Every structure is written in structure tokens, then in C-alpha cells.
Amino acid sequence: MAIYSFWIFDRHCNCIFDREWTLKTNPSSGTTNSKLNEDTAKLLYGMIFSLRSISQKLGSLDSFNEIRTIATAKYRAHILCTASGLWFVLLSDLKQEDLSQVLRYLYSEIYVKTVVYNWLSPVDFAETANEKRGQGFRKIRNRQFLLAVEQFLGPMVN
Amino acid sequence: MSASTNSVPNSSTGSKKSLKAFSDDIWKNKTAKINAELFTLTYGSIVSQLCTDYERDFVKVNNQLFLMGYNIGMRLIEDFLARTALPRCESLAKTSEVVSKCAFKIFLNVTPQVGNWSSSQDAFSLFLDENPLSDFVELPMDAAKELWYSNILCGVLKGALEMVQMDCDVFFTSDVLKGDQTTELRVKLNRVLKDEIPAGED
Secondary structure, three states: OOEEEEEEEOOOOOEEEEEEOOOOOOOOOOEEOOOOOOHHHHHHHHHHHHHHHHHHHHOOOOOOOOOOEEEOOOOEEEEEEOOOOOEEEEEEOOOOOOOHHHHHHHHHHHHHHHHHOOOOOOOOOOOOHHHOOOOOOOOOOOHHHHHHHHHHHHHHOO | OOHHHHHOOOOOOOHHHHHHHHHHHHHHHOOOOOOHHHHHHHHHHHHHHHHHHOOOOHHHHHHHHHHHHHHHHHHHHHHHHHHHOOOOOOOHHHHHHHHHHHHHHHHHOOOOEEEOOOOOOOEEEEEOOOOHHHOOOOOOOOOOOOOOOOOHHHHHHHHHHHHOOEEEEEEEEEOHHHOOOOOEEEEEEEEEOOOOOOOOOO
16 A cells, blocks of 8 residues: 555645655655645646546536546546535555545544644635635644644555 | 545435434534533623623624634534535525534534525525524613624624635524514525636636
């Protein structure tokens, strides 16, 4: 089982969190919140955005045809889109058929409990109109959140 | 479709019963309970403190309660979605059902009646037969005219609906505390907001 990276995008198309794991032997290596404004985040967002629009057009009007996974030859992207416009994305190897439960846990047990319940943390990471529509730079720095993500996903990395 | 939509009742067939069962289950198994009297009294002391702070200017108190609710609603929606995993509603009728049978049930354990639809189907009312916020409450003479005691609920709904891209006006039109027959909370949909798209994509 291998997870390569974890990303969160907010309702303003901004990447508000990323965590990449690199070394298989050392799960604490890799980077956190370093790729928010790099092309990778934007391209990942763009890919999901496009495929999501198409899948919704293919679905009928009364049922939501929400995108769940995208597979390439080496990667699988697992996606959870909430009604409030948050996207949780995990990149894994191809052996992971379905990580939707993992994503749901990340949302309901980690994000909600450490970011949403935390009144000192913003829930809207764009403070001005200029930071909307993918132009933002703020990110989740909350230590509880970082710790919880590490504890939960760390063991699954290798 | 999200993975958990399987457990979510379908809107077209038998939704009333299954949405109720679905909400009952969440209320029973996924909701931390607190003492209702403690909750009522805590809210009461907040309102009473606000009345003192604003020197009994009840319009300001209403606004402040609304604002407090708005900030709560913006966060509460994530809690709600995390528990229910519901997708966006396809119609306002569905929204009204989810709000009354699911949201009110989960957070306050009451189920207001939905009614009084406008002719253009863009506004409805929630009739709060029971209101846990206002148990034991009697408004003083000077407050009875202007104060909307439970105005925090309007703010919560406004904030929560806005986060799922529904721009609504939410306000009380009557309250039993003021001597009215019913407690009626009106929700009027102004427009459905568009999801943002990245700059340069349009």
C-alpha cells in the first residue's frame, strides 16, 4: 500500500494544504505546504475540475454524478468533493482501489475536528477578493491538523 | 457519486420516511448530546447579556444574534456534511426537507413543519412547534415588540445555506413569545451562487 500525496482545495479553487511523501523508508520526510502555488497543484486542480465537469454533464439532472477516482498507468487519484466546495485528494499507487473511506475520515474526523471546530482557525482561507479564484496563498498551519494527518496517513505511506 | 450516497435516501421515492429514518439514525448514533436545560439557559444568558450590552437596543441585539449565528452556520455546515454526506439539493423543496427533517433534527432534535410556499416556489416557512431555545422564556414588556429572541437560528441558516451556494434571506415573521399563534421562520432564496472557477478560465 502506498500513498504518495494528499491535497486539499477550498471553495475558492485554492490549494490550502498539501503533503507529499517521498522516501519509502522514512515517512516523516517529504514536504508539507510547499507546493501550493506550484504548477503541480494547479494542474491537479485543473485535471479534476475538467473531469468533474464532464462527469456531471454525463449524469442525469436529478442524480449527482460526482467523480471519485482517476487512474493513470502509475497513479490513482482519489477524490472527495463536499457540497460546501472542498476537495480532498489522495494520490496513491494502483493497488488502492478505493480510498473513499480514508478521505471521509480525513474530512469528518480530522478537518472538521481540528479546523472547523477550532475558532482560532479560519474556515475561509481567502481573506480578500484577490485571493479567490485560485489566487490565494494561505494554508492550513494548524498544528493539531498537521499532527493528526501525519498520524493517520503516516502508517499508510509505504 | 460520492461513496456514501448509497446510504442517502433518494429524493424521488419515499424520501419522507427514509430521510426521517436516516436523520434519526444520525441523531442516535453520531450526535453528542448535552443537557437541554443547560443549553436553553446558556442561550438565555447570552441574549440577556446582549440586551444589557446594547442598552436594550433590540434591533442591535437582533443583528448581533444574527451575526453570531452566521459565523456558527458557516462552520456548522461542514459538521453537517461530514455527518450526513449529503450531496447538494437539486431543488428548494428538497432543501426545505433536508433543513427541517435532517438539520434541525440532528442539531436540535426538533422537526419544524415546512409550509407557506410562495407561488414562485422560491420561499418557504419553517413552523417551529417546539423551540428548544425559548423554553422557560418570557419576554419583558420592552423587548416583546422588537426582539426576535431566537434570531441566532436565522443567522445559522443563512451562513450554512450560503456555504452550499444558496444566497437566502432568513428572518422570523412571528414568534409565540410575542403572543403570535405560531413561530414562523421564513427562508427566501435570492439566487443560487455559482461555484468559483480559477482565474483566466472563463
